[in-house]
Amino acid sequence: MSVRKKAEETLEKPASLKILADYLGLCPATVSVVLNDVPGRSIPQKTRERVRAAARKFNYQPSLLARSLRKKRTFTIGVLVPELSDGYHTMVMSGIGDHLMREGYFYLSAHHRHKPDMIEEYPRILMSRGAEGLIAIDTALSHPLPMPVVAVAGHRKIPGVTNVVLDHLRAAELSLGHLYQLGHRQIAFMRGQPFSADSDERWNSIVAVARKLNIEIKPELVVQLERDLTSPELGYPVVQQLLQSNQRFTAIVSFNDIAAIGAIRALRDANLSVPGDVSVFGFDDINLSAYHNPRITTIRQPLRDMGETAARILLQRLQGFKNYPQELAVPPELIIRETTAPPNKRALPRRSRP
Amino acid sequence: MSVRKKAEETLEKPASLKILADYLGLCPATVSVVLNDVPGRSIPQKTRERVRAAARKFNYQPSLLARSLRKKRTFTIGVLVPELSDGYHTMVMSGIGDHLMREGYFYLSAHHRHKPDMIEEYPRILMSRGAEGLIAIDTALSHPLPMPVVAVAGHRKIPGVTNVVLDHLRAAELSLGHLYQLGHRQIAFMRGQPFSADSDERWNSIVAVARKLNIEIKPELVVQLERDLTSPELGYPVVQQLLQSNQRFTAIVSFNDIAAIGAIRALRDANLSVPGDVSVFGFDDINLSAYHNPRITTIRQPLRDMGETAARILLQRLQGFKNYPQELAVPPELIIRETTAPPNKRALPRRSRP
DNA sequence: TTTATAAAGACAAACGTTTGTCTTGAACGC
DNA sequence: GCGTTCAAGACAAACGTTTGTCTTTATAAA
Numbered sequence: 001m002s003v004r005k006k007a008e009e010t011l012e013k014p015a016s017l018k019i020l021a022d023y024l025g026l027c028p029a030t031v032s033v034v035l036n037d038v039p040g041r042s043i044p045q046k047t048r049e050r051v052r053a054a055a056r057k058f059n060y061q062p063s064l065l066a067r068s069l070r071k072k073r074t075f076t077i078g079v080l081v082p083e084l085s086d087g088y089h090t091m092v093m094s095g096i097g098d099h100l101m102r103e104g105y106f107y108l109s110a111h112h113r114h115k116p117d118m119i120e121e122y123p124r125i126l127m128s129r130g131a132e133g134l135i136a137i138d139t140a141l142s143h144p145l146p147m148p149v150v151a152v153a154g155h156r157k158i159p160g161v162t163n164v165v166l167d168h169l170r171a172a173e174l175s176l177g178h179l180y181q182l183g184h185r186q187i188a189f190m191r192g193q194p195f196s197a198d199s200d201e202r203w204n205s206i207v208a209v210a211r212k213l214n215i216e217i218k219p220e221l222v223v224q225l226e227r228d229l230t231s232p233e234l235g236y237p238v239v240q241q242l243l244q245s246n247q248r249f250t251a252i253v254s255f256n257d258i259a260a261i262g263a264i265r266a267l268r269d270a271n272l273s274v275p276g277d278v279s280v281f282g283f284d285d286i287n288l289s290a291y292h293n294p295r296i297t298t299i300r301q302p303l304r305d306m307g308e309t310a311a312r313i314l315l316q317r318l319q320g321f322k323n324y325p326q327e328l329a330v331p332p333e334l335i336i337r338e339t340t341a342p343p344n345k346r347a348l349p350r351r352s353r354p
Numbered sequence: 355m356s357v358r359k360k361a362e363e364t365l366e367k368p369a370s371l372k373i374l375a376d377y378l379g380l381c382p383a384t385v386s387v388v389l390n391d392v393p394g395r396s397i398p399q400k401t402r403e404r405v406r407a408a409a410r411k412f413n414y415q416p417s418l419l420a421r422s423l424r425k426k427r428t429f430t431i432g433v434l435v436p437e438l439s440d441g442y443h444t445m446v447m448s449g450i451g452d453h454l455m456r457e458g459y460f461y462l463s464a465h466h467r468h469k470p471d472m473i474e475e476y477p478r479i480l481m482s483r484g485a486e487g488l489i490a491i492d493t494a495l496s497h498p499l500p501m502p503v504v505a506v507a508g509h510r511k512i513p514g515v516t517n518v519v520l521d522h523l524r525a526a527e528l529s530l531g532h533l534y535q536l537g538h539r540q541i542a543f544m545r546g547q548p549f550s551a552d553s554d555e556r557w558n559s560i561v562a563v564a565r566k567l568n569i570e571i572k573p574e575l576v577v578q579l580e581r582d583l584t585s586p587e588l589g590y591p592v593v594q595q596l597l598q599s600n601q602r603f604t605a606i607v608s609f610n611d612i613a614a615i616g617a618i619r620a621l622r623d624a625n626l627s628v629p630g631d632v633s634v635f636g637f638d639d640i641n642l643s644a645y646h647n648p649r650i651t652t653i654r655q656p657l658r659d660m661g662e663t664a665a666r667i668l669l670q671r672l673q674g675f676k677n678y679p680q681e682l683a684v685p686p687e688l689i690i691r692e693t694t695a696p697p698n699k700r701a702l703p704r705r706s707r708p
Numbered sequence: 709t710t711t712a713t714a715a716a717g718a719c720a721a722a723c724g725t726t727t728g729t730c731t732t733g734a735a736c737g738c
Numbered sequence: 739g740c741g742t743t744c745a746a747g748a749c750a751a752a753c754g755t756t757t758g759t760c761t762t763t764a765t766a767a768a
Contacts, residue, residue: 014481014482014500016723016724016725017724017725018724018725026747026748027747027748027749028724028725028726029725029726029727029747029748029749029750030746030747030748032724032725032726032727033726033727033747036726038726038727041746041747042744042745042746042747043745043746043747044745044746047746047747061478061481061482062482062724062725063423063482063484063723063724063725064482064483064484064725065419065422065423065428065483065484065723065724065725066423066723066724066725066726066753067724067725067726068419068725068753069417069419069420069423069723069724069725069752069753069754069755070724070725070726070727070752070753071725071726071753072753074419076462076483083448084444084447084448084451085441085444085445085447085448085658086444087439087441090438090439090440090444091439093438093439094437094438094439094465097438097463097464097465101464101465106462106464106479106480106483107462107463108430108460108461108462109451109461109463110451110455110460111448111451111455124415125460126460127368127415128368128415128416128417128418129418129419129430129460130417130418130419146368230641231641231642231644231645232641232642232644232645233645258641261642261645262645264647265645265647268647287584287585287586287612288585288586288615288642290585290586291585291586291587291615291616291619292646292647293618293619293622293646293647294647304439370753370754370755371754371755372754372755380717380718381717381718381719382754382755382756383717383718383719383720383755383756383757384716384717384718386754386755386756386757387717387756387757390756392756392757395716395717396714396715396716396717397715397716397717398715398716401716401717416754416755417753417754417755418755419753419754419755420723420753420754420755420756421754421755421756422723422755423722423723423724423725423753423754423755424722424723424754424755424756424757425723425755425756426723
């Protein structure tokens with residue numbers, strides 16, 4: 001019965017302020033004043049009670065649309081993301097969502113699949129739908145926007161855009177340092193797709209750290225990811241190609257964990273063992289990395305934190321905080337697991353086992 | 355320079371209809387009429403051009419807030435989801451997003467982490483924010499709502515709620531049929547968490563099909579998932595527990611692929627081989643299942659399709675289509691990979707290998 | 709020259725709020 | 739008895755659109 005009752009209650013469309021006012025014999029403004037506890041208005045306690053009781057009775061829900069129009073605040077922000085069905089993005093979104101909802105904000109999200117015209121168009125639409133600010137995840141913005149913007153994993157310096165990024169230099173130090181310590185010198189690298197915002201930054205950091213460690217980066221040991229995939233298939237063909245070129249290498253630094261899984265599969269299909277013959281180093285530390293077989297050595301990005309941070313900064317900016325940073329770097333973490341080991345001395349391109 | 359130009363253009367806040375009208379020496383209504391191509395209004399072509407030119411010049415973007423208020427249409431729907439950082443949910447959302455955006459709708463999403471008060475509260479809030487309808491993914495709604503609702507993986511029959519579900523009976527036929535054909539008779543089962551909407555339905559289907567096939571379901575071979583996790587850790591402890599109970603079984607039917615990965619890890623840690631000693635059957639066919647080592651045999655849910663279907667039905671209902679189905683079942687697909695094989699004849703609880 | 713017709717666009721109301729100002733009584737001080 | 743003050747709430751404007759109706763002016767028909 002209680003459920004049934006509730007059902008009925010909830011079924012009626014919310015009443016407007018005007019309906020309430022008519023019922024109470026008051027004017028809408030007064031009702032609004034009471035319900036919002038506007039200070040500096042003298043309304044007797046008795047009337048206040050009456051109004052509140054009526055609001056409950058009619059299941060009054062203010063129209064946030066109308067309120068937004070009037071107050072010019074929507075408490076809504078836009079979230080722009082390349083792809084919804086992707087672990088990286090959604091982990092960041094999860095952090096964003098947590099913080100926003102905690103603060104009473106909601107968000108409209110849109111995905112663009114890296115199509116430039118969508119990246120151009122969506123911010124406008126989101127704004128016309130009332131977004132007060134924008135969080136862009138892994139999205140290559142090209143110019144300033146007439147609202148506060150925080151970019152997660154964005155690297156271009158754009159006026160009005162705060163970049164929340166991983167400290168890629170530190171990440172490269174951790175990954176290359178680890179491989180170097182194990183004894184690896186012949187290292188193959190995977191460069192991220194051109195449309196992925198982190199690609200260049202991550203590559204530049206690797207180059208810089210490699211130089212510092214005196215690790216040579218051989219162009220023939222560098223493969224470039226091209227496809228727009230979020231499955232391990234991403235890393236498979238490029239490693240196959242690497243193997244076919246018959247180059248010598250003892251380790252691969254993958255662009256991310258997903259691609260690392262594909263890489264491992266390609267090595268395995270070529271009868272090479274990981275990490276016996278080739279070490280594989282991932283990036284991101286997605287949920288599954290710890291459960292892959294073998295467990296993947298990787299760099300952990302605090303994705304959820306990055307999302308929360310992005311949301312926090314955006315909200316601060318909305319509250320008028322002017323002195324916001326242009327860039328905020330969060331520290332990566334080295335997670336050593338089972339895909340890295342000292343190099344096999346007779347390391348070789350292929351057919352290491354019969 | 356072109357970029358710079360664009361930047362400046364885009365930087366100004368959009369002008370209102372009134373500003374435009376003043377500039378043109380017209381009244382706002384007329385401008386609106388032109389910009390919306392309202393039929394049955396006589397405005398000379400010359401004026402129309404003038405108006406459109408001005409709109410471009412001022413980068414006019416109508417306020418959808420104001421428009422929504424006036425037209426009582428927001429073209430926004432709400433999406434309710436337990437968790438953003440989860441492959442299942444986001445794959446469905448991806449399908450939803452695709453369809454909605456194709457049709458010019460946007461969506462507000464909210465996640466509730468299975469907290470009943472949030473599940474109760476968010477639909478209201480979303481509605482007061484203008485959502486015209488709701489899509490609830492894997493969310494246990496308890497009563498009708500004053501707007502059209504489509505539930506993905508919802509099973510309670512609630513007036514006004516359309517359920518988009520997998521055909522679980524068919525799924526059970528595929529999975530148990532496959533194991534049966536391979537020769538398995540001693541099968542362990544994992545039941546989903548009580549808060550997961552599919553759990554009961556899936557279990558009931560398994561029970562029904564097992565009876566039909568004459569497979570005995572031994573209570574001591576049934577373990578229950580409890581934790582609210584989206585990592586393989588979900589399946590690890592329950593399988594450990596199963597192993598410790600020293601029961602005999604040759605296969606495990608996992609609640610999903612994620613838990614299957616944890617299960618495989620637990621078996622491996624107990625020195626059992628998959629599928630040599632124990633076959634493992636997953637569910638969902640997430641991206642990684644094909645790349646796990648060994649590749650996981652599973653049931654594919656067409657998640658993206660389910661999302662698209664949900665969105666399509668909701669939009670139809672918003673357009674006034676009354677004769678909508680109360681339930682719509684989509685067919686699963688059997689994906690045979692490497693984690694299932696004929697049972698090891700000396701099958702046993704543990705220590706099958708020294 | 710009048711009258712009917714149509715073109716071009718102005719006007720006003722409405723959507724549901726919020727907020728600054730104004731009105732009405734009543735109570736109070738003197 | 740009269741002005742002053744205050745409580746209680748009404749009023750109106752505004753947010754930026756849309757849409758039905760009304761007005762003005764020009765044109766064509768009679």
